[in-house]
Amino acid sequence: MELYLIRHGIAQEREIGLADEERSLTDKGHNKTRQVAQRLYDLGIRFDVLLTSPLVRSQQTAKILHDCKLSRNISESAHLAPNGSIYDWLDWFKEQQYSQQTQLALVGHQPNLGQWAEILVWGEDRAKLVLKKAGIIGIALPEADSPIGQSQLFWLTAPKFLL
Helix, strand or coil, rough: EEEEEEECCCCCCCCCCCCCHHHECCCHHHHHHHHHHHHHHHHCCCCCCCEEEEHHHHCCCCCHHHHHHCCCEEEHHHCCCCCHHHHHHHHHHHHHHHCCEHHHHHEEEECCCHHHHHHHHHCCCCCCCCCCCEEEEEEECCCCCCCCCCCCCEEEEEEHHHC
16 A cells, blocks of 8 residues: 655744644645646646645645545544544554555645654654655555554655655
8 A cells, every 4th residue: 555645835834823723725725736736747746545634724725636636535533633643644544444555645744744654664753854845755664563663664755756
């Protein structure tokens, strides 16, 4: 199974009076994310399942991926919010019984996605993988056993390398 971790696009800066949950993509964030999504489409990347954080900027990013025909459906997952736990997500994931051929995309936030990738690949958070806005990490999950420390990193791309 291939798991794609996708960071949301460029969003509004933090400011007083604007809740973090409500920060949306900027015009530049929309445009750059759409360009990345189009490039992924051109490369033949498609997702069977597209899960997004409940925060506005991630939902907007997921909608762009959907509109560019990378996935038919978008579902929200609270596990992908900034305070989400990979262990809670993995418990949920095990119950889903996806086929081994499933292409799964998760749209969320940094540092979470970088930490999740490290835990899946190395079995621990090393605080070394940085996922740029609209960047992608690809991880091959093992067919059996726990994916923690057993997964393989096959893709880590900043958006500038796709544009």
